[in-house]
Amino acid sequence: xxxxxxxxxxxxxxxxxxxxxxxxxxxxxxxxxxxxxxxxxxxxxxxxxxxxxxxxxxxxxxxxxxxxxxxxxxxxxxxxxxxxxxxxxxxxxxxxxxxxxxxxxxxxxxxxxxxxxxxxxxxxxxxxxxxxxxxxxxxxxxxxxxxxxxxxxxxxxxxxxxxxxxxxxxxxxxxxxxxxxxxxxxxxxxxxxxxxxxxxxxxxxxxxxxxxxxxxxxxxxxxxxxxxxxxxxxxxxxxxxxxxxxxxxxxxxxxxxxxxxxxxxxxxxxxxxxxxxxxxxxxxxxxxxxxxxxxxxxxxxxxxxxxxxxxxxxxxxxxxxxxxxxxxxxxxxxxxxxxxxxxxxxxxxxxxxxxxxxxxxxxxxxxxxxxxxxxxxxxxxxxxxxxxxxxxxxxxxxxxxxxxxxxxxxxxxxxxxxxxxxxxxxxxxxxxxxxxxxxxxxxxxxxxxxxxxxxxxxxxxxxxxxxxxxxxxxxxxxxxxxxxxxxxxxxxxxxxxxxxxxxxxxxxxxxxxxxxxxxxxxxxxxxxxxxxxxxxxxxxxxxxxxx
Numbered sequence: 001x002x003x004x005x006x007x008x009x010x011x012x013x014x015x016x017x018x019x020x021x022x023x024x025x026x027x028x029x030x031x032x033x034x035x036x037x038x039x040x041x042x043x044x045x046x047x048x049x050x051x052x053x054x055x056x057x058x059x060x061x062x063x064x065x066x067x068x069x070x071x072x073x074x075x076x077x078x079x080x081x082x083x084x085x086x087x088x089x090x091x092x093x094x095x096x097x098x099x100x101x102x103x104x105x106x107x108x109x110x111x112x113x114x115x116x117x118x119x120x121x122x123x124x125x126x127x128x129x130x131x132x133x134x135x136x137x138x139x140x141x142x143x144x145x146x147x148x149x150x151x152x153x154x155x156x157x158x159x160x161x162x163x164x165x166x167x168x169x170x171x172x173x174x175x176x177x178x179x180x181x182x183x184x185x186x187x188x189x190x191x192x193x194x195x196x197x198x199x200x201x202x203x204x205x206x207x208x209x210x211x212x213x214x215x216x217x218x219x220x221x222x223x224x225x226x227x228x229x230x231x232x233x234x235x236x237x238x239x240x241x242x243x244x245x246x247x248x249x250x251x252x253x254x255x256x257x258x259x260x261x262x263x264x265x266x267x268x269x270x271x272x273x274x275x276x277x278x279x280x281x282x283x284x285x286x287x288x289x290x291x292x293x294x295x296x297x298x299x300x301x302x303x304x305x306x307x308x309x310x311x312x313x314x315x316x317x318x319x320x321x322x323x324x325x326x327x328x329x330x331x332x333x334x335x336x337x338x339x340x341x342x343x344x345x346x347x348x349x350x351x352x353x354x355x356x357x358x359x360x361x362x363x364x365x366x367x368x369x370x371x372x373x374x375x376x377x378x379x380x381x382x383x384x385x386x387x388x389x390x391x392x393x394x395x396x397x398x399x400x401x402x403x404x405x406x407x408x409x410x411x412x413x414x415x416x417x418x419x420x421x422x423x424x425x426x427x428x429x430x431x432x433x434x435x436x437x438x439x440x441x442x443x444x445x446x447x448x449x450x451x452x453x454x455x456x457x458x459x460x461x462x463x464x465x466x467x468x469x470x471x472x473x474x475x476x477x478x479x480x481x482x483x484x485x486x487x488x489x490x491x492x493x494x495x496x497x498x499x500x501x502x503x504x505x506x507x508x509x510x511x512x513x514x515x516x517x518x519x520x521x522x523x524x525x526x527x528x529x530x531x532x533x534x535x536x537x538x539x540x541x542x543x544x545x546x547x
Contacts, residue, residue: 002067003067004019005018005066006066007038011056011062012056012507012508012510013509018038018512021494023480024474024482025496026497027482027499033500037510042064044095047115047120047121048118053097061099067091068092071089076123083107091124092108093106124449125448126451128452128453143404144401146368147364149367150363154401156356157402158400164350166349170346174338182332185329185332192326195325198303200315202316204304208304361402361403365393368391368392375436378437382432382467383432383459387412389408389409389433390411392405394407412429431467435452435470439474450479452471456489459486468486468492472492487527491541491544498513500512521542
């Protein structure tokens with residue numbers, strides 16, 4: 001509920017603070033007094049698109065602040081949460097328009113975009129008038145209004161639509177994948193056969209390369225290794241060392257222990273020499289390269305590397321690459337069966353969506369009948385008992401909200417063709433249609449502040465009285481703000497403000513004054529009589545106020 005509206009330096013308003021309460025709030029005043037400026041200011045702070053420049057002439061900036069009470073569970077709390085703003089029981093919207101055209105918006109002192117303001121406004125305020133293109137006159141919103149009237153829960157329908165889309169997408173993806181795979185089937189089978197035949201193992205490239213280099217180098221070093229082995233043999237170092245050992249051993253008995261250490265060292269050296277001989281012999285054996293073996297190693301190494309280059313992968317990744325190709329072949333071989341299952345799932349999902357959409361269509365048609373009956377009951381007191389309101393539910397483009405197109409139509413006279421609200425009804429008729437429709441749909445927007453901008457234009461007398469009574473009924477337990485020229489409507493207000501224009505220091509300013517009971521009599525008398533207020537007009541005003 002809108003609690004207060006504070007306006008600073010906007011158009012012809014310099015300073016204005018308006019405290020608004022629950023129930024029916026009415027604003028009256030002569031044409032041009034500035035009633036529409038109040039709505040412009042409220043629309044500005046709510047982020048609505050309106051006048052480009054609102055700053056009062058000579059002021060540095062214009063500013064509007066609106067304070068709303070925000071009960072628990074209010075839809076605006078969800079918008080605040082999505083915007084990362086803590087929701088409190090009091091919601092303060094403030095927007096500033098600088099003289100250079102820059103606009104800055106704040107929500108609870110947090111700077112926000114105009115989009116956030118507009119999202120909030122959808123859950124806070126609803127404006128209705130003869131040019132109401134945001135609400136009841138917009139055919140694109142009629143289906144949602146009918147669903148709210150019917151109390152429809154569309155969660156199952158939306159889930160069925162999502163399941164159908166997912167099933168179709170899975171089928172299309174599988175069919176596309178199968179088509180792509182089938183186009184390269186010949187390549188896949190050839191590549192898999194080639195890889196299976198070679199069967200490369202991880203790390204084999206490095207091991208083959210090392211073995212090849214060793215075999216290539218064996219011829220160059222074998223002669224040196226053979227010479228080294230000869231130098232260590234009986235004809236070389238080993239024979240000389242054994243001779244030395246024999247000579248020293250013969251002399252050791254007469255050397256009184258002086259040769260013992262040398263003999264021990266020589267024995268150890270012979271042992272180490274034997275180990276060296278063994279290692280050189282084994283190396284020499286390994287260096288005996290079979291040219292055919294070298295050729296086989298090179299052929300396999302080159303084959304692995306060529307296959308890796310061909311497929312653009314590392315040699316060690318050829319195994320994983322082959323497994324991927326085999327999986328694609330398996331998809332081709334088993335693809336038809338898989339696609340058949342996916343098609344069955346898509347058909348089942350489409351059937352489930354169709355059944356749920358048909359259920360919703362039936363509920364909408366039933367609700368349309370109830371709404372049409374409710375409208376007929378509302379139009380009669382508004383002196384439109386001959387008019388016919390009809391809710392058309394026709395087939396539409398399937399979507400998450402169903403397969404229906406909903407349009408509110410009217411025929412103002414018996415036998416006349418029906419058509420959309422905004423094309424068939426005249427100004428006064430349109431106002432009454434909108435009011436009756438809003439009364440019937442009053443349960444669809446809990447927590448909203450409803451604003452009616454001269455919705456009673458073009459009606460008077462008993463019809464205006466009926467309009468006032470409907471507005472008062474609509475305001476029961478809610479908040480309704482009405483801009484009106486009708487004394488009959490104004491008399492039903494729980495609070496009444498008069499908008500006036502005055503000239504101060506050469507400037508035209510608009511003021512808003514809250515009226516006490518005596519002032520209300522004078523204002524309603526003025527609305528009845530015009531410039532000259534008579535006692536008869538005052539008496540009529542009192543009669544209106546007394547109901």
